[in-house]
Amino acid sequence: MRNAYGVESVRAAEREVMARGPEGALMRRAAAGLAAECAQLLGKVYGARIALLVGSGDNGGDALYAGAKLAGRGAGVTAVLLAPERTHAGGLAALRAAGGTVVDGSEDRAEGVVARARLVVDGIVGIGGRGGLRERAARLVAAVAGDALVVAVDVPSGVDADTGEVHGEAVRADVTVTFGAYKPGLLIDPGREYAGAVRLVDIGLELASGERVLEALQYADVAGLLPRPSGESDKYRRGVVGVVAGSARYPGAAVLCVAGALRGGAGAVRYVGPAADAVIARFPETLVSAGPPSKAGRVQAWVVGPGLGDDGERLRDVVAADVPVLIDADGLRLAGEREVRARRAPTLLTPHAGEAAALLGVSREEVESARLSAVRELAGRYGATVLLKGSTTLVASGEGPVRVNPTGTPWLATAGSGDVLSGLAGSLLAAGLDARDAGAVGAYLHGLAARHASSGGPVAAQDVADAIPAAWRDVRRTD
Template sequence: MISAYTGTQIREAEQRFVQASLGAGTGAVLMQRAAYGLANAVVRELAVRGIRRYGASVAVLAGKGNNGGDGLFAAAFLAARGMRTTAVLTAGEAHPEGLAAFERAGGRVLMLTDHNAGELAASTVRADVVIDAVLGTGARGGLRGAAASLIGKLRTANHGFVVACDVPSGVDADTGEAHDPVLPADFTVTFGGAKVGLLSDPGADYSGRVLVIPIGIEEGLPWPALRRLEVEDLKALFPRPARRAHKYSRGVLGVVAGSSTYPGAAVLACRGALAAGVGMVRYLGPPEVAELVRQACPEVVCSTGTVAEAHVQAWLVGCGLDEADEQQLQRVRDAADSGLPTIADAGALPALPDVLAPQVVLTPHAGELAALLGRLGQELDRSAVEASTLAAVRQAAGLTEATILLKGATTLVASPFQDFYSQADGTPWLATAGSGDVLAGITGALMAQLGSDVGRFTARGIDPDERWAAIGAMAASLHGRAGTRASAGGPVTAGAIADCVPEVMRTL
């Protein structure tokens, strides 16, 4: 499991390490470790790209703080390995020890001014590697003045691969908010632990691959601010039927979805649920939609009855609902009132009460989350949600007391207990009609199978109250991996995503 921390958490851990060491220069040791890790990451990337190390050119954009010091020390290491290094000092001054080491190694120093941003940008784009070490985890707000002008010019130019030192300059390490201009990195080398802002949108848009370099503070880190499930977590958490399992013991999912306008949503939700291994699916809905579900999924038990008459372990509600269908909306309300684990897709949100419970998982996209927050008295539009996704899900989970799964390139899941997960296992080709219905089906299936299995989660260090958020993260990861497998780099349909779910589960 990847654990991510705020910049404040990392800086406090560094300070405790320095104090506990009781030795002069301990802070410099941490900087040396970070710089050495950054330099080695650059060397490995050059090899991967087939660029000879000796004679390769490196340009480091160095701010005046510790982040700039990391970059300068790293560039000094690279110069000692035969690379041609140039430092562009973006603030008129630099970390003294880092700059001295860089100059001793033979690096060339250029000073950014209000008048030479264009000239230095033209020089920088010729480098094989650009290291962004302007702003670090303690920075608030974005680049200003000549530094902003330089980065703005580099963004529109062809240049060598970009490595961000700790965080891309302008990305808030705590929230993922991005303050233009930001230079997109091919990968980010971060120190001590992943930063929350690198695993949240829009910060993740600029971070590229994230490589964590241990520097010795890791044992002193607190509970992470955000986590990401990896393959080993999925292997441990995915349900497996016991030898004497039967369809009821493997979970029964009730589905309230579909309408005459969107009958396919019910089909895709049921297909997603069946693919994710639930023992049985019971469908409640209009007869014409039920007939389509029967034809596509003969395993599904269809009914026109009530929620109270259906014996299930979890509910899925909302996919493709018609706001004028009062019978379906009443089923939505009854499912939410049942106390059972419930996943509510977009169509259900207007029918639900403002305050829910942790076992209710809401799955909006950014526009739907903005509408939900607006209903709760928070004036945010879609662009505001997209500009600060972590803050938006935190706020929504706190106000609704439900678990919020915000769909996107990076899917964020927030529990009302302020536990957060981030998953980014998919492909842009997943942005297709019906994909969210399949995700809802997968999530519902996992909730029906795992909702009562508290021990499985505690064994993985997940608090029982937090397990609904973890299940949402599992579903998002499985959905993303299935979409990536189905896509193989090209267009994909929602049905193809569902088809690949069992294969991904077998692989895991």
């Protein structure tokens, strides 16, 4: 599990370490890790031009001490000071002693120093920073050459470390070297996009698991949650998922949702809706019913909504069921907040940003710029588990940290891919996973399947569904 902690928890852990050790030891530990990452990026340190963008806080101190180590290996290091009177004194002395040079960030020549650098270290603002870059800092960042490497210290300046929100100008890093623990803003867009590749440097912090704000499943975690049929399993013991999807206008939504459910390990899939002919033509193993969902036969979970149109009657019939229900697409528009909150069995809502915005009564841009707060608010408002789809997919429930999905590809933004995810996650619900695990594992496998299907090129939703077994086997190899 990759865990992320809030700024206050990290700072408290840092204070404990500093209280037990000699003064400055923690900063030097962080700087050593930062310098090592910079050296690895450069390949050849000797003779490399390096510019340090140095702010007034400890972040600037980290950059200065790292710069001193690089200067000691023969790099030409220049520190550009944005607050000369408040620069970390110890770090500045170390840089000068190692042969580094210093320039005031307000001088005209400062931009030239940055423009000529092969590597630029962003030590402007630390994890406590809020808001975008100030004008002088933004001007210096804009001077970075297009082929230069940019390394952010702990978090890119201008990115909110707790949320990933970006308000104004921010540094776009190739690599972010973060200390002690991952910060949520490095794993959630838009901050994740600004962070580039994230490298974690262990500086000896002790953080309690209960303080986690965010967590990302890894292969081993997913492998441990995947359903495992035994020798005595039959199709009913493995889980039967019901699918209420599709309409005369959108029969394909039903087909894709059923595809995700079948590939997701369901023992059987019951389909209820007007697209039965299209479903049977593609998947003859599907059990179809023309009647209302409540009369279709026993299921362990329902998926409702993809391509449903305005069929509120079928939606209400499913919401009234006493088994886990996944609601997606048109179902989100038709399901009332009061009806969802009244449910006793688990509910998993799977909106994309536009649907989440409609449910919250805000703009899509607001959801996309503040994903963490949006998914938390939806989960609280509906009393349900919410899987917010997008460039970073988040899963939130009333308990435990929010989960962020680390798999996927931009090619996954294609028509019908969400229908496949709904069927897949619904199948996992039917197999006995709780809503939080079903959402997180479903998103993980869905993203991994897209990578398998894409191989760097365009992918269609059916391709993603067909690649789910390969993704499943890939994960199980770590078991």
